[in-house]
Amino acid sequence: MRDAWLTSYPGVREHEPLQPYSWYGIGGRARYFLELADDAALPELVGRLNRDQVPYLVIGAATNTLFAGDELPGLTIKLSTARISINGDAVSVSAGTLMPKLAAETARAGRTGLEFGAGVPGTLGGSVFGNAGAFGGEVKDRLLRAEVVDPQGKRQVMTLAECAFGYRDSVFKRSRDRWVITSATFATTSEPPAAVRKRLLEVQKHRRATQPIEQRSLGSTFKNPPGDSAGRLIDACGLKGLQVGGAQVSPKHANFIVNLGGASADDVLALVAEMRDRVQERFGIELEPEIRVIGRAKQA
Numbered sequence: 001m002r003d004a005w006l007t008s009y010p011g012v013r014e015h016e017p018l019q020p021y022s023w024y025g026i027g028g029r030a031r032y033f034l035e036l037a038d039d040a041a042l043p044e045l046v047g048r049l050n051r052d053q054v055p056y057l058v059i060g061a062a063t064n065t066l067f068a069g070d071e072l073p074g075l076t077i078k079l080s081t082a083r084i085s086i087n088g089d090a091v092s093v094s095a096g097t098l099m100p101k102l103a104a105e106t107a108r109a110g111r112t113g114l115e116f117g118a119g120v121p122g123t124l125g126g127s128v129f130g131n132a133g134a135f136g137g138e139v140k141d142r143l144l145r146a147e148v149v150d151p152q153g154k155r156q157v158m159t160l161a162e163c164a165f166g167y168r169d170s171v172f173k174r175s176r177d178r179w180v181i182t183s184a185t186f187a188t189t190s191e192p193p194a195a196v197r198k199r200l201l202e203v204q205k206h207r208r209a210t211q212p213i214e215q216r217s218l219g220s221t222f223k224n225p226p227g228d229s230a231g232r233l234i235d236a237c238g239l240k241g242l243q244v245g246g247a248q249v250s251p252k253h254a255n256f257i258v259n260l261g262g263a264s265a266d267d268v269l270a271l272v273a274e275m276r277d278r279v280q281e282r283f284g285i286e287l288e289p290e291i292r293v294i295g296r297a298k299q300a
Protein backbone atom coordinates (compact mmCIF):
# COMPACT_ATOMS: atom_id res chain seq x y z
CA MET A 1 0.00 0.00 0.00
CA ARG A 2 1.45 3.34 -1.05
CA ASP A 3 -0.45 5.91 0.99
CA ALA A 4 2.31 8.22 2.27
CA TRP A 5 1.32 10.97 -0.21
CA LEU A 6 -1.93 11.36 1.72
CA THR A 7 -0.08 13.00 4.64
CA SER A 8 0.43 16.12 2.52
CA TYR A 9 -2.79 15.97 0.48
CA PRO A 10 -4.77 19.23 1.03
CA GLY A 11 -7.34 18.89 3.81
CA VAL A 12 -6.41 15.35 4.87
CA ARG A 13 -6.33 14.72 8.62
CA GLU A 14 -4.58 11.74 10.18
CA HIS A 15 -5.92 9.36 12.82
CA GLU A 16 -9.19 11.29 12.81
CA PRO A 17 -11.83 10.17 15.34
CA LEU A 18 -14.96 9.01 13.48
CA GLN A 19 -17.36 9.37 16.37
CA PRO A 20 -18.26 13.01 15.53
CA TYR A 21 -19.20 11.96 11.97
CA SER A 22 -21.27 8.99 13.14
CA TRP A 23 -25.01 9.49 13.50
CA TYR A 24 -24.85 6.66 16.02
CA GLY A 25 -22.09 8.35 18.03
CA ILE A 26 -19.88 5.28 17.72
CA GLY A 27 -16.55 5.12 15.97
CA GLY A 28 -12.87 4.38 16.09
CA ARG A 29 -10.53 6.39 13.93
CA ALA A 30 -9.74 6.84 10.26
CA ARG A 31 -6.06 6.52 9.31
CA TYR A 32 -6.66 9.35 6.83
CA PHE A 33 -9.80 11.47 6.64
CA LEU A 34 -10.94 14.07 4.12
CA GLU A 35 -14.16 16.06 4.06
CA LEU A 36 -15.06 17.44 0.64
CA ALA A 37 -17.58 20.22 0.16
CA ASP A 38 -16.75 20.23 -3.56
CA ASP A 39 -16.17 17.15 -5.69
CA ALA A 40 -13.97 18.75 -8.37
CA ALA A 41 -10.82 16.98 -7.12
CA LEU A 42 -12.56 13.63 -6.71
CA PRO A 43 -11.82 12.03 -10.12
CA GLU A 44 -8.07 12.53 -9.82
CA LEU A 45 -8.08 11.49 -6.16
CA VAL A 46 -10.10 8.30 -6.77
CA GLY A 47 -7.93 7.37 -9.75
CA ARG A 48 -4.78 7.76 -7.70
CA LEU A 49 -6.15 5.81 -4.70
CA ASN A 50 -6.93 2.91 -7.03
CA ARG A 51 -3.61 3.05 -8.88
CA ASP A 52 -1.78 2.97 -5.53
CA GLN A 53 -4.13 0.31 -4.15
CA VAL A 54 -5.03 2.47 -1.16
CA PRO A 55 -8.34 1.39 0.41
CA TYR A 56 -10.98 4.08 0.72
CA LEU A 57 -14.51 4.48 2.00
CA VAL A 58 -16.97 7.20 1.06
CA ILE A 59 -19.50 8.19 3.69
CA GLY A 60 -22.39 10.61 3.84
CA ALA A 61 -24.14 11.21 7.16
CA ALA A 62 -23.24 7.71 8.45
CA THR A 63 -26.87 7.06 9.41
CA ASN A 64 -26.61 3.49 8.14
CA THR A 65 -23.00 2.74 9.01
CA LEU A 66 -21.49 1.24 12.15
CA PHE A 67 -17.80 2.04 12.47
CA ALA A 68 -16.72 -1.15 14.21
CA GLY A 69 -12.93 -1.15 13.82
CA ASP A 70 -10.23 0.56 15.87
CA GLU A 71 -8.71 2.36 12.91
CA LEU A 72 -9.96 2.23 9.35
CA PRO A 73 -7.07 1.78 6.92
CA GLY A 74 -6.62 4.12 3.96
CA LEU A 75 -8.75 7.19 3.30
CA THR A 76 -12.25 7.89 4.58
CA ILE A 77 -13.93 10.53 2.42
CA LYS A 78 -16.94 12.37 3.77
CA LEU A 79 -18.90 14.01 0.97
CA SER A 80 -20.56 17.22 2.12
CA THR A 81 -21.47 18.58 -1.29
CA ALA A 82 -24.88 20.17 -0.86
CA ARG A 83 -26.45 21.38 -4.10
CA ILE A 84 -30.01 21.08 -5.35
CA SER A 85 -31.02 22.44 -8.73
CA ILE A 86 -34.57 22.33 -9.97
CA ASN A 87 -35.01 22.59 -13.70
CA GLY A 88 -38.61 21.97 -14.71
CA ASP A 89 -39.42 18.34 -13.90
CA ALA A 90 -35.78 17.41 -13.34
CA VAL A 91 -34.22 17.82 -9.91
CA SER A 92 -30.44 17.35 -9.69
CA VAL A 93 -28.91 16.76 -6.30
CA SER A 94 -25.32 16.38 -5.14
CA ALA A 95 -24.26 13.39 -3.06
CA GLY A 96 -23.82 15.17 0.27
CA THR A 97 -27.33 16.65 0.32
CA LEU A 98 -29.47 15.41 3.18
CA MET A 99 -32.65 13.67 2.02
CA PRO A 100 -34.96 15.63 4.38
CA LYS A 101 -33.57 18.86 2.86
CA LEU A 102 -34.22 17.53 -0.64
CA ALA A 103 -37.77 16.61 0.35
CA ALA A 104 -38.40 20.02 1.92
CA GLU A 105 -36.94 22.04 -0.96
CA THR A 106 -38.77 20.16 -3.68
CA ALA A 107 -42.03 20.45 -1.70
CA ARG A 108 -41.47 24.19 -1.39
CA ALA A 109 -40.99 24.39 -5.16
CA GLY A 110 -44.22 22.47 -5.78
CA ARG A 111 -42.50 19.32 -7.07
CA THR A 112 -43.84 15.97 -5.93
CA GLY A 113 -42.23 12.52 -5.80
CA LEU A 114 -39.44 12.92 -3.26
CA GLU A 115 -41.49 13.30 -0.05
CA PHE A 116 -40.22 9.92 1.17
CA GLY A 117 -36.87 11.64 1.73
CA ALA A 118 -38.35 13.25 4.86
CA GLY A 119 -38.19 9.78 6.45
CA VAL A 120 -34.57 9.06 5.52
CA PRO A 121 -32.06 11.05 7.60
CA GLY A 122 -29.01 10.26 5.41
CA THR A 123 -27.52 11.83 2.30
CA LEU A 124 -28.34 11.36 -1.37
CA GLY A 125 -25.11 9.36 -1.90
CA GLY A 126 -25.91 6.83 0.81
CA SER A 127 -29.52 6.70 -0.35
CA VAL A 128 -28.61 5.85 -3.96
CA PHE A 129 -26.10 3.27 -2.67
CA GLY A 130 -28.82 1.49 -0.67
CA ASN A 131 -31.91 2.47 -2.68
CA ALA A 132 -33.32 4.09 0.45
CA GLY A 133 -37.05 4.35 0.80
CA ALA A 134 -39.76 5.14 3.26
CA PHE A 135 -43.52 5.11 3.44
CA GLY A 136 -44.17 3.86 -0.06
CA GLY A 137 -41.46 5.70 -2.01
CA GLU A 138 -37.86 4.83 -2.79
CA VAL A 139 -34.95 6.23 -4.76
CA LYS A 140 -35.50 3.95 -7.75
CA ASP A 141 -39.07 5.19 -8.30
CA ARG A 142 -37.90 8.63 -9.43
CA LEU A 143 -34.24 8.35 -10.36
CA LEU A 144 -33.42 9.22 -13.97
CA ARG A 145 -29.64 8.91 -13.77
CA ALA A 146 -26.76 8.86 -11.32
CA GLU A 147 -23.47 10.65 -11.89
CA VAL A 148 -20.49 8.67 -10.60
CA VAL A 149 -16.70 8.53 -10.56
CA ASP A 150 -15.39 5.10 -11.54
CA PRO A 151 -12.26 3.50 -10.02
CA GLN A 152 -10.15 4.80 -12.93
CA GLY A 153 -11.18 8.32 -11.91
CA LYS A 154 -13.49 8.88 -14.88
CA ARG A 155 -16.84 10.61 -14.47
CA GLN A 156 -19.68 8.50 -15.84
CA VAL A 157 -23.43 8.80 -16.08
CA MET A 158 -25.41 5.70 -15.17
CA THR A 159 -29.00 5.07 -16.19
CA LEU A 160 -31.69 3.76 -13.87
CA ALA A 161 -31.32 0.29 -15.42
CA GLU A 162 -27.54 0.32 -14.91
CA CYS A 163 -28.00 1.10 -11.21
CA ALA A 164 -29.86 -2.26 -10.97
CA PHE A 165 -31.81 -1.29 -7.88
CA GLY A 166 -33.57 -3.79 -5.68
CA TYR A 167 -35.01 -3.70 -2.18
CA ARG A 168 -32.41 -1.64 -0.23
CA ASP A 169 -29.97 -2.78 -2.88
CA SER A 170 -28.09 -1.50 -5.94
CA VAL A 171 -25.22 -2.41 -8.21
CA PHE A 172 -23.02 -0.16 -6.04
CA LYS A 173 -23.79 -2.20 -2.94
CA ARG A 174 -23.38 -5.54 -4.69
CA SER A 175 -20.30 -5.06 -6.81
CA ARG A 176 -19.19 -1.44 -7.21
CA ASP A 177 -18.13 -0.35 -3.76
CA ARG A 178 -15.12 1.49 -5.23
CA TRP A 179 -17.36 3.72 -7.33
CA VAL A 180 -18.31 7.11 -5.92
CA ILE A 181 -21.77 8.53 -6.46
CA THR A 182 -21.45 12.29 -6.94
CA SER A 183 -25.02 13.30 -7.80
CA ALA A 184 -28.34 12.08 -9.13
CA THR A 185 -31.17 13.47 -11.19
CA PHE A 186 -34.80 12.71 -10.38
CA ALA A 187 -38.06 13.14 -12.28
CA THR A 188 -40.70 15.04 -10.32
CA THR A 189 -44.17 16.24 -11.18
CA SER A 190 -45.83 19.55 -10.55
CA GLU A 191 -48.34 19.94 -7.72
CA PRO A 192 -49.37 22.84 -5.48
CA PRO A 193 -46.72 23.23 -2.73
CA ALA A 194 -49.34 22.98 0.05
CA ALA A 195 -50.42 19.50 -1.13
CA VAL A 196 -46.84 18.22 -1.36
CA ARG A 197 -46.03 19.70 2.04
CA LYS A 198 -49.08 18.00 3.56
CA ARG A 199 -47.78 14.58 2.46
CA LEU A 200 -44.31 15.40 3.69
CA LEU A 201 -45.70 16.28 7.12
CA GLU A 202 -47.60 12.98 7.15
CA VAL A 203 -44.32 11.13 6.53
CA GLN A 204 -42.72 13.01 9.44
CA LYS A 205 -45.71 12.37 11.72
CA HIS A 206 -45.77 8.67 10.94
CA ARG A 207 -42.05 8.47 11.54
CA ARG A 208 -42.30 10.16 14.92
CA ALA A 209 -45.10 7.80 15.91
CA THR A 210 -43.36 4.57 14.87
CA GLN A 211 -39.60 5.15 15.21
CA PRO A 212 -37.38 6.17 18.15
CA ILE A 213 -36.12 9.21 16.25
CA GLU A 214 -35.29 11.09 19.44
CA GLN A 215 -32.55 8.52 20.11
CA ARG A 216 -29.43 7.63 18.17
CA SER A 217 -29.88 4.60 15.92
CA LEU A 218 -29.02 3.34 12.44
CA GLY A 219 -32.63 2.88 11.38
CA SER A 220 -33.68 -0.65 10.50
CA THR A 221 -31.07 -3.17 11.60
CA PHE A 222 -32.31 -5.89 9.23
CA LYS A 223 -34.11 -5.91 5.91
CA ASN A 224 -37.64 -7.22 5.94
CA PRO A 225 -37.75 -10.86 4.78
CA PRO A 226 -40.14 -11.52 1.86
CA GLY A 227 -43.75 -11.12 2.98
CA ASP A 228 -42.92 -10.31 6.59
CA SER A 229 -41.44 -7.62 8.76
CA ALA A 230 -38.17 -7.97 10.66
CA GLY A 231 -39.60 -5.80 13.45
CA ARG A 232 -42.56 -8.13 13.92
CA LEU A 233 -40.34 -11.24 14.06
CA ILE A 234 -37.91 -9.68 16.55
CA ASP A 235 -40.79 -8.42 18.68
CA ALA A 236 -42.37 -11.89 18.67
CA CYS A 237 -39.12 -13.23 20.14
CA GLY A 238 -39.63 -10.89 23.09
CA LEU A 239 -36.49 -8.88 22.41
CA LYS A 240 -37.84 -5.33 22.74
CA GLY A 241 -35.95 -3.56 25.50
CA LEU A 242 -33.08 -6.11 25.56
CA GLN A 243 -29.89 -4.30 26.50
CA VAL A 244 -26.20 -5.03 26.06
CA GLY A 245 -23.98 -2.35 27.54
CA GLY A 246 -25.22 0.98 26.21
CA ALA A 247 -27.15 -0.53 23.28
CA GLN A 248 -30.80 -1.51 23.43
CA VAL A 249 -33.41 -3.09 21.13
CA SER A 250 -35.79 -0.15 20.96
CA PRO A 251 -38.96 -0.66 23.00
CA LYS A 252 -40.70 1.46 20.30
CA HIS A 253 -39.53 -0.41 17.19
CA ALA A 254 -37.95 -3.87 17.57
CA ASN A 255 -35.86 -3.54 14.38
CA PHE A 256 -34.02 -0.46 15.72
CA ILE A 257 -31.03 -0.69 18.07
CA VAL A 258 -30.64 2.56 19.98
CA ASN A 259 -27.54 3.94 21.63
CA LEU A 260 -28.58 4.84 25.17
CA GLY A 261 -25.24 6.60 25.60
CA GLY A 262 -21.78 5.13 25.58
CA ALA A 263 -22.68 2.06 23.49
CA SER A 264 -19.72 0.38 21.83
CA ALA A 265 -19.67 -1.34 18.46
CA ASP A 266 -19.32 -4.64 20.36
CA ASP A 267 -22.53 -3.91 22.31
CA VAL A 268 -24.40 -3.27 19.05
CA LEU A 269 -22.95 -6.34 17.32
CA ALA A 270 -23.87 -8.55 20.29
CA LEU A 271 -27.49 -7.41 19.98
CA VAL A 272 -27.44 -7.86 16.20
CA ALA A 273 -26.26 -11.46 16.68
CA GLU A 274 -28.86 -12.15 19.37
CA MET A 275 -31.71 -10.78 17.23
CA ARG A 276 -30.58 -12.78 14.21
CA ASP A 277 -30.06 -16.02 16.18
CA ARG A 278 -33.35 -15.84 18.07
CA VAL A 279 -35.36 -15.19 14.88
CA GLN A 280 -33.51 -18.04 13.15
CA GLU A 281 -34.24 -20.44 16.04
CA ARG A 282 -37.88 -19.53 16.40
CA PHE A 283 -38.94 -18.94 12.78
CA GLY A 284 -36.19 -20.55 10.71
CA ILE A 285 -35.74 -17.22 8.91
CA GLU A 286 -32.28 -15.80 8.34
CA LEU A 287 -32.42 -12.04 8.67
CA GLU A 288 -30.15 -10.04 6.38
CA PRO A 289 -28.52 -6.93 7.87
CA GLU A 290 -29.55 -3.59 6.40
CA ILE A 291 -26.92 -1.65 8.36
CA ARG A 292 -23.36 -1.49 7.04
CA VAL A 293 -20.71 -2.73 9.43
CA ILE A 294 -17.32 -1.30 8.57
CA GLY A 295 -14.01 -2.40 10.01
CA ARG A 296 -14.74 -6.01 10.95
CA ALA A 297 -13.66 -8.90 8.78
CA LYS A 298 -17.03 -10.57 9.14
CA GLN A 299 -20.22 -8.55 8.71
CA ALA A 300 -22.82 -8.81 11.45
Ligand SMILES: Cc1cc2nc3c(=O)[nH]c(=O)nc-3n(C[C@H](O)[C@H](O)[C@H](O)COP(=O)(O)OP(=O)(O)OC[C@H]3O[C@@H](n4cnc5c(N)ncnc54)[C@H](O)[C@@H]3O)c2cc1C
Binds near residue numbers: 095134182
Ligand atom coordinates in the same frame (compact mmCIF):
# COMPACT_ATOMS: atom_id res chain seq x y z
C1 LIG B 1 -33.69 7.10 12.60
C2 LIG B 1 -33.34 6.52 11.26
C3 LIG B 1 -34.37 6.19 10.38
C4 LIG B 1 -34.07 5.64 9.13
N1 LIG B 1 -35.09 5.34 8.30
C5 LIG B 1 -34.82 4.85 7.06
C6 LIG B 1 -35.88 4.57 6.15
O1 LIG B 1 -37.06 4.76 6.45
N2 LIG B 1 -35.55 4.07 4.94
C7 LIG B 1 -34.27 3.83 4.57
O2 LIG B 1 -34.04 3.38 3.45
N3 LIG B 1 -33.25 4.09 5.42
C8 LIG B 1 -33.49 4.59 6.64
N4 LIG B 1 -32.46 4.85 7.50
C9 LIG B 1 -31.08 4.49 7.11
C10 LIG B 1 -30.28 5.59 6.40
O3 LIG B 1 -30.74 6.88 6.71
C11 LIG B 1 -30.29 5.37 4.89
O4 LIG B 1 -29.75 4.12 4.59
C12 LIG B 1 -29.50 6.48 4.16
O5 LIG B 1 -29.75 6.38 2.79
C13 LIG B 1 -28.00 6.39 4.42
O6 LIG B 1 -27.40 7.59 3.99
P1 LIG B 1 -26.04 8.08 4.66
O7 LIG B 1 -25.59 9.31 4.00
O8 LIG B 1 -26.20 8.16 6.12
O9 LIG B 1 -25.10 6.85 4.28
P2 LIG B 1 -23.85 6.32 5.08
O10 LIG B 1 -24.29 5.60 6.31
O11 LIG B 1 -22.85 7.41 5.25
O12 LIG B 1 -23.30 5.24 4.04
C14 LIG B 1 -24.08 4.08 3.76
C15 LIG B 1 -23.36 3.28 2.66
O13 LIG B 1 -23.38 4.04 1.47
C16 LIG B 1 -22.06 4.25 0.99
N5 LIG B 1 -22.01 5.61 0.44
C17 LIG B 1 -22.39 6.76 1.07
N6 LIG B 1 -22.23 7.81 0.24
C18 LIG B 1 -21.73 7.33 -0.92
C19 LIG B 1 -21.34 7.92 -2.16
N7 LIG B 1 -21.45 9.25 -2.37
N8 LIG B 1 -20.86 7.12 -3.12
C20 LIG B 1 -20.74 5.79 -2.92
N9 LIG B 1 -21.10 5.16 -1.78
C21 LIG B 1 -21.58 5.93 -0.79
C22 LIG B 1 -21.16 4.09 2.21
O14 LIG B 1 -19.86 3.68 1.83
C23 LIG B 1 -21.89 3.02 2.99
O15 LIG B 1 -21.55 1.73 2.56
C24 LIG B 1 -32.72 5.40 8.76
C25 LIG B 1 -31.69 5.74 9.65
C26 LIG B 1 -31.99 6.30 10.88
C27 LIG B 1 -30.87 6.68 11.79
